[in-house]
Amino acid sequence: MIDLDGLDNSIKKGKLEGSYVFVGLDEMIINENIDKIIDKTVDGQFKDLNYIKLDGMKVTFDEMMNACETLPFFSEKKVVVVFRANFLRDKTDAAGTKVYSQLVEYLKNPPPHCILVLYYLQNDKRENPNRNKKLTALEKSATVVKVDKLKGEKLYKKVNSIFEEKGKIIGKVELRYFCEAVENNFNIIEREIDKLISYTEGRDITREDIIKMLPHKSEDDVFDLVDFISQKKSEKSIDIMNELINKGENLMLILSLIQTQFTMLYKIKLGIDKGKNKDDLAKEIRRPAFICEKLMSQSRKFSYKQLYNCMKLCIDTEKKLKSTGFDKKTEMEIMIMSTLMV
Incomplete structure (x- = not known):
């Protein structure tokens, strides 16, 4: 099991594996890192033809296999992403167990022209992916990526970039206070940034604004x-x-x-x-x-x-x-x- 730093190093070196399984709490961070794999693999001109996204809540194994087996168009490789693949959870229903078992067998000899990426979200921060026996078994044929929350300077830098993208400047002191006060989930962070920007239109963001606008953690x-x-x-x-x-x-x-x-x-x-x-x-x-x-x-x-x-x-x-x-x-x-x- 690797972390995001390990994934970044592999991507920078151009060493991409045939299959990845992401697990974490923050869906936005997971998707941003999946996008890095897609951007490195698929030519943007043919992205619509060589990038397939499947809903893991209702996908069948046959649908996954057919998506992977289809040859890429004007490209050496294609990427198939299965999002919210809950059949990877430690405990699932009979249908999920069947899909998982078929997937394990399939990944023993996957097609060389396809990168298969799957992810599921942890139920809560107390869930430990290292105890998930399904992930342990998949590590023999896939790269499992544990997506931890951003902390410290990485968190401040990422949050500040969101403010800048939305055309708002926030002071360093206020930025740190916001990061410490808001729930560490980028779906929530982005929503709270939008609220703050609307509330403080035409003026600087203050600590009092943050206290007033943020929900209770x-x-x-x-x-x-x-x-x-x-x-x-x-x-x-x-x-x-x-x-x-x-x-x-x-x-x-x-x-x-x-x-x-x-x-x-x-x-x-x-x-x-x-x-x-x-x-x-x-x-x-x-x-x-x-x-x-x-x-x-x-x-x-x-x-x-x-x-x-x-x-x-x-x-x-x-x-x-x-x-x-x-x-x-x-x-x-x-x-x-x-x-x-x-």
């Missing part, structure tokens, strides 16, 4: 907490709550975010049953489409009764936290344990 942790509740993993749920407390988050704020999460899941579940699609629901809950997609998946893990009871538990706990006779941390732990049993 703890929302991502609460998503993970609720997801562990859906999986009946009490210890991990409480661990996340303790992480939030150690970061200095107020218990009432944590409870409010959990209650908001359950409320959104209830609304989304209703919307799905009414036939609403991802874009419609994203507008209703005022969240980006890619976040709404995750919430839709999470909502399916709960019944209406479970979500209703979880919301009621949040309200009952709020009353107790506002009283002086209860240990607030203990009450939060009791609430989390109770949600696991509804």
Whole structure:
């Protein structure tokens, strides 16, 4: 398994492999690095003919194989990209397991004229790709690239370049504060940059602007907490709550975010049953489409009764936290344990 620096070195030396598997949390960074492989391999004049993109959520093995087997047009090589290839996850359904097994066999003797690139996104930051046995097996025939989050100067440089591309200058102090405050995901970063630019039109960006416009970073942790509740993993749920407390988050704020999460899941579940699609629901809950997609998946893990009871538990706990006779941390732990049993 290599990192992005290892990939960059190989590309600069012109040493491209026959197949790649990317895994990480940030889809934008993954796609930017896949584009480097495409640009190095495919002549821009014939890109439409020698670059094929397939949806990994619904692709069949035959579709992948046919795309790879077709000869390139006026080029030595072609590139086939399978995005969001969830059949590469450690645990999948029977259909995904079948596609993965066929892929492993196919990669033992792939066509020399094609570079096959696949990627999937980690569910959360706690997922460790090194423990995925499917990736370990694929390393025998493919180059597995672990895409970590950008940090430090690399992060500052990348974020600053986005501001510049959009015609806005941000000071070094404000840039660093923005990078430290925003969620480290470039889909989110770009959206928040757009909001900041619109809000500060005609003037410089200040620290106060950043504080006012950015969403709370703890929302991502609460998503993970609720997801562990859906999986009946009490210890991990409480661990996340303790992480939030150690970061200095107020218990009432944590409870409010959990209650908001359950409320959104209830609304989304209703919307799905009414036939609403991802874009419609994203507008209703005022969240980006890619976040709404995750919430839709999470909502399916709960019944209406479970979500209703979880919301009621949040309200009952709020009353107790506002009283002086209860240990607030203990009450939060009791609430989390109770949600696991509804």
